[in-house]
Amino acid sequence: MGTAKLIYDGKEYELPTVVGSEDEVGVDISKLRALTGGAITLDSGYGNTGSCQSSITFINGEKGILRYRGYPIEQIAKSGTFTEVCYLLIYGSLPTRQQLDEFNESLTYHSMLHEDMKKLFEGYPPTAHPMAILSSMVTSLATYYPHSHREDRIDLNIVRLLAKATTIASLSYKKSIGQPFIYPRNDLSYTENFLHMMFAVPAEPYVVNPVVERALNLLLILHADHEQNCSTSTVRMVGSSQANLYASIAAGISALWGPLHGGANQKVMEMLKMIHEDGDNYRKYVDMAKDKSSGFRLMGFGHRVYKNFDPRAKILKQAADDVLEDLGVDDPLLEIARNLEQVALEDEFFIQRKLYPNVDFYSGIIYSAMGIPTNMFTVMFALGRLPGWISQWKEMREDPKSRINRPRQIYTGPTESTYTPIDER
Ligand code: ACO
Numbered sequence: 451m452g453t454a455k456l457i458y459d460g461k462e463y464e465l466p467t468v469v470g471s472e473d474e475v476g477v478d479i480s481k482l483r484a485l486t487g488g489a490i491t492l493d494s495g496y497g498n499t500g501s502c503q504s505s506i507t508f509i510n511g512e513k514g515i516l517r518y519r520g521y522p523i524e525q526i527a528k529s530g531t532f533t534e535v536c537y538l539l540i541y542g543s544l545p546t547r548q549q550l551d552e553f554n555e556s557l558t559y560h561s562m563l564h565e566d567m568k569k570l571f572e573g574y575p576p577t578a579h580p581m582a583i584l585s586s587m588v589t590s591l592a593t594y595y596p597h598s599h600r601e602d603r604i605d606l607n608i609v610r611l612l613a614k615a616t617t618i619a620s621l622s623y624k625k626s627i628g629q630p631f632i633y634p635r636n637d638l639s640y641t642e643n644f645l646h647m648m649f650a651v652p653a654e655p656y657v658v659n660p661v662v663e664r665a666l667n668l669l670l671i672l673h674a675d676h677e678q679n680c681s682t683s684t685v686r687m688v689g690s691s692q693a694n695l696y697a698s699i700a701a702g703i704s705a706l707w708g709p710l711h712g713g714a715n716q717k718v719m720e721m722l723k724m725i726h727e728d729g730d731n732y733r734k735y736v737d738m739a740k741d742k743s744s745g746f747r748l749m750g751f752g753h754r755v756y757k758n759f760d761p762r763a764k765i766l767k768q769a770a771d772d773v774l775e776d777l778g779v780d781d782p783l784l785e786i787a788r789n790l791e792q793v794a795l796e797d798e799f800f801i802q803r804k805l806y807p808n809v810d811f812y813s814g815i816i817y818s819a820m821g822i823p824t825n826m827f828t829v830m831f832a833l834g835r836l837p838g839w840i841s842q843w844k845e846m847r848e849d850p851k852s853r854i855n856r857p858r859q860i861y862t863g864p865t866e867s868t869y870t871p872i873d874e875r
Contacts, residue, residue, distance in 0.1 A: 458486055472508055476500045483858075490858045497754065500678075501855070502686065506539060506841050507677045511755035516762065518675055519543070527765050532670040533557060533640050536612060536837035539675055540844060553609075554640065560613035561634035561643060563621070564594045571625050580622040580829045581707045587618045589700040597694035604847075607695050608840050615836055616640070619829045620647035626825070641666045644833075649821060661776040662820045668769055669813060672762040673831050675838025679754075681705040681712065685839045686846050690855040695843060702839045703832050709749070712810075712831040718750035719814035719824045722783040725790070730782070732790045740799040748794060750811030752803070762809040767791075770812045770819075779819040787815060 452467040454477040463485050468476045479491055493499045508517045516523040519538050526535060537545040537553050545553060570590060574583055588611070595610050597603075621631050624647075632647045642658045645666065650656035676682070685702035689695075706712035725732050739748040753760055770784060791807050794800045810831075817827050846852050 456482075458489055461486075468503070470503070471505075472510070490860070492860055495754075496683075501683060502678065502846065502849075504677065504842065504845060505542075506845060507675045507838070509677055509755055511753070511757050514756060514759045514761045514764075516676070523672065523761055524765065527668055527671055530667075530671055531639075531641075532667050532674070532834075535671050535674050536840075539837040539841040540608060556609045557613045557640055558634075558636050558638075558643070560610045561617050561636075563614055563617050567594065568621070568631060571621055571631075574622075574625060576626055576628065578622075578626070579707075580619065580626065580826055581703065581713075581832070583622040583625070584615070584618055584829055584832060585700045585703040585707075587622075588615065588696050588703060590696075592694050592696040595696075597696075604695070604844075608844070611695060611699060611840065612836055613640075615833055616644040617647060619826070619833055620644060622829070623648055623823070623826055626823075639663075641670070659777075661773065665769065665773045665816055665820055668765070669816060669830065670834040672765060672809060672813075673834030673838075675835070675841065678842075679711070680708070681835065682839055682842050685843050687855045689843045689846055690852065692854075695840070698843050699836070699839050702835070706832055706835065707828055712828045712835070714749050714808070715810040715814045715817070715827040715831060716824055718810050719783070719818065719827065721749045722786050722790075722814075725786050726782055730786055732786055733793060736790065736793050736797060739794075740797070748790065748805075750807055751794060751800070752805040753808045756806065756808065757804040759806050760808045763807045763811055766809065766812040766816065767807070770815050773816050774819050777819050781815060781819060783818070784815050787812065 452469070452475075453464045454467055456463045456465055463482075465482065466478045468478050470476075483490055491499070506519065508520070509515065518526060518535065519542060521538070521544075526538075533554050534545060534550055537550060567587065567590065570587065571583070591611065591614060595607055597607065617634055624631050630652055632650045632652075634643050634647060638646055638658070641663050645658050645662060646656055678686075681702040684705035685698045688701040689698035693701075709717045721735070725735055728734070735746070735748065738744045738746040739751075770787075773779075774781060774784060791811070794805070800806075813831075814824070814827050817830055818824070822830060
């Protein structure tokens with residue numbers, strides 16, 4: 451174990467370093483306050499702070515590497531299925547055929563919601579954002595399927611969450627368009643079932659298009675985990691108080707909703723539509739993004755970690771071309787996205803700041819081609835991210851060193867003041 455030296459107030463302190471399996475180095479400051487008599491570190495936005503040690507996902511932002519449990523995202527995306535990835539992330543290794551069959555069977559078996567939960571959907575206005583419904587319904591699962599500390603019950607609740615989330619998501623869509631709810635079918639795979647619940651109607655049979663199903667698998671896989679991002683850190687933060695699985699994940703769903711995080715995929719689509727309606731003048735929007743006073747950012751560009759390229763965006767760019775061609779969809783927004791990307795990547799402003807398209811840049815175009823409405827995009831992201839949140843929550847729970855997360859602050863408010871009764875003010 452190496453050490454780092456810190457000189458503070460004329461005194462030298464030796465701090466241990468921690469090295470990860472990919473040689474990432476962290477200076478362990480857990481004794482800093484005690485050693486220095488009160489000094490803490492300040493790292494607004496946590497860009498330099500490791501909040502945990504984790505063996506789930508590895509990212510190298512400079513080299514554009516993303517691996518789940520050691521497996522490169524490019525390999526998994528090529529031939530894996532989403533439920534296989536769920537198993538890999540949550541249980542730590544690739545499943546055997548038998549393990550995967552059993553896992554898939556239990557996901558199928560638990561996909562129905564408690565009938566009373568349907569009444570909860572009735573209470574929402576038709577304009578309700580499906581992310582609000584998803585988050586509330588996931589919290590509500592805790593009232594129907596209570597938490598237990600028994601390992602087998604936790605595993606059961608994990609399966610329930612993965613299984614029922616697709617039913618909740620599709621019901622929230624059906625609610626928003628005023629169509630009858632469609633129940634899950636046990637003869638369909640996880641992804642087929644979701645598409646069936648989204649797009650089937652009682653009046654006629656619905657056949658799942660294999661191109662759409664493969665695209666869905668790919669999108670879910672690419673979103674499955676991304677180490678300590680905003681929503682995952684939220685899940686760990688809430689879970690650190692020993693809040694139950696459903697409450698912790700619901701908090702992550704809320705964090706994901708923001709436009710700087712998962713909400714960006716909806717914003718990308720809205721931006722592309724705006725540019726299209728404005729005569730496809732994408733150069734104007736690149737200029738606007740460079741002008742800080744405009745308050746406009748190119749949505750789907752930039753990433754806290756990736757400073758070279760986002761490997762997920764690279765896969766999705768190709769997938770967007772393939773899926774649209776396979777489905778025979780001619781979307782002018784894809785052309786705008788390609789042009790926008792090209793102009794931005796050649797522009798000094800974006801080069802200097804290392805701003806590249808992120809996973810959200812092309813995902814919306816594929817979702818649209820699949821028939822998924824814009825306000826469901828972030829819900830799709832949440833469905834994909836579920837195994838990541840669950841595995842991170844599980845890892846935190848099983849770590850004997852886990853403590854309640856409780857950051858400190860540097861107080862900048864008034865010093866002690868004397869209270870004046872209201873009549874004397
Ligand atoms: N368009 C124009 N300028 C940008 C953009 C953008 N999309 N993103 C960052 N910049 C500029 C900033 O103005 C800043 O410039 P400055 O150094 O001259 O002040 C510089 O690039 C660094 O930006 P920060 O906001 O400091 O970078 P940070 O790491 O905090 O933010 C973030 C990353 C939130 C992703 C940001 O790039 C952004 O807002 N992007 C658009 C929203 C988006 O696509 N979010 C999805 C992220 S991926 C995900 O969550 C799945």
